[in-house]
Amino acid sequence: MNKMTLALASAASLALTACGGEAEEPMADDTAMADQMANDTAETGTIVEVAQGDSQFSTLVSAVTAAGLGETLSGEGPFTVFAPTNDAFGKIPEATLTELTTNDTETLGNILQYHVVEGNVDAATLTQAITDAGDAGYTINTVGGGTLTANLVDGNVVLTDAAGGASTVTATDVAASNGVIHVIDTVLMPQ
Template sequence: MNRRIALKGIAALGFAGALAACTPMTSTPDIVDIAASNDDFSTLVAAVQAAGLVDTLKSDGPFTVFAPTNAAFAALPAGTVETLLKPENKDQLVQILTYHVVPGAITSDQLAGQRLNVATVQGDTVHVDGTNGVKVNKSNVTSADIIASNGVIHVIDAVLLPK
């Protein structure tokens, strides 16, 4: 009797294990998926789409993205965002957006106590100051280390503009 109960228990565990193996694994979302799921990044997501950078930011990376919020875009001079989103300004939009992206996954603990000039995907460098919080050029990192499957996002309070 105990043997039969034990065998049934083992069989049930084996079945449950096999069923669990068939269940799709939930994975960490990528940079674009994280941004798209957060209403504070709707302007950034629209800009990434208009610039044709979605596939790039969904690729393996890794990337570090300094992600401006909607409020950061709203602080630009009136009409700037609308102008940048026009198809004829795609090249300029790409230059601005890729200035927010650094190759590699850099977390805030790697920046702590450091002052660095870091090369962006756009080609210029951004100045990162991690001595009192983290600043990128003149923007403040307001939320750090949002980990994505293909990198890390740091939320910033201003749009970075290349020189």
């Protein structure tokens, strides 16, 4: 069993323990994604390099490039990134996504910065902060200046954005040399 699988299993166990719930079997897609990410990150690079090495993040990598944030996210950090998959970006109308990546890169940059937190916040730390915060949820300040609210829902970390949208963390603690990536299933919107 490789280190990534152990890390994911540990994080899931901690999250479920904090909620007092029983462990559920991981979904096949989540297990496959975690295994693929573990293989892709055997030699850990920066957050950008890790994302470039995983085909599930090709839209994110293109968006980071279009917004001119590649150099920043390759910097010293550390950063915690809630990284939307291609399927998460697929929930945005294609015309809107095209507009953001070609003509409105400033707004795109603001959206992407809303997914980044200063520091290296692993799943265990986040889960504990949510538990300590209680029913109101844990407030996360992003580098873009906005806030997210994190709650535990049925043993999963769910992030609520400023627009009221929710995104579930589907994989955690993907290591990078300048931080950590947590995979999410929906793009978060600052407003």
